[in-house]
Amino acid sequence: MKKLLLVLTTLFLVAGSVFADQETDEIFENMSAEERYEEQKTKTIKIVPENQHTVDKNAKVELEFNPMYDEVRVTYTTSFASYDQGEAMNTVLAVLQDFQKEHGYTKYKYLQTPKESSYIDKEAKPKKKYTVYFCYVQMVEKSNMKTVKGATKETSEAEAQ
Numbered sequence: 001m002k003k004l005l006l007v008l009t010t011l012f013l014v015a016g017s018v019f020a021d022q023e024t025d026e027i028f029e030n031m032s033a034e035e036r037y038e039e040q041k042t043k044t045i046k047i048v049p050e051n052q053h054t055v056d057k058n059a060k061v062e063l064e065f066n067p068m069y070d071e072v073r074v075t076y077t078t079s080f081a082s083y084d085q086g087e088a089m090n091t092v093l094a095v096l097q098d099f100q101k102e103h104g105y106t107k108y109k110y111l112q113t114p115k116e117s118s119y120i121d122k123e124a125k126p127k128k129k130y131t132v133y134f135c136y137v138q139m140v141e142k143s144n145m146k147t148v149k150g151a152t153k154e155t156s157e158a159e160a161q
Contacts, residue, residue: 042066042068047062048060053098061077062077070135072136073133076088077127078127081126083128092132100136108135110133110135111134
């Protein structure tokens with residue numbers, strides 16, 4: 001009796017998850033491109049740049065980009081023995097410049113100081129990681145600021161009268 005109840009419960013849960021998955025797919029199909037963008041912009045995107053700018057053959061660079069906040073976390077990973085902080089810094093800055101050109105950013109600031117950490121990977125090899133956390137700043141042209149300020153002054157004067 002218990003086995004029968006267990007089997008029926010399992011079948012019920014599997015059937016429910018299949019139907020829930022189909023409903024979710026239908027919801028995404030009915031969403032407009034703008035709604036999909038709103039849904040996706042809060043997610044962090046992992047990017048492995050084509051040009052790694054590395055001298056060390058063991059090194060790997062990875063970016064985590066959050067488009068909603070214009071934040072990028074750059075991680076440089078290599079073997080513990082071949083790690084060089086200067087090489088890591090130069091590689092991260094070169095990859096960052098490529099990312100800036102690709103996405104049209106002009107200025108960035110550090111959100112945290114760069115961090116170095118050591119760990120042992122799945123293959124029991126010692127690794128060293130250098131992580132930098134940036135936030136891009138979209139610069140507004142001064143000519144646009146003047147027109148915006150002038151427009152707000154004119155509207156506030158018109159409202160006062």
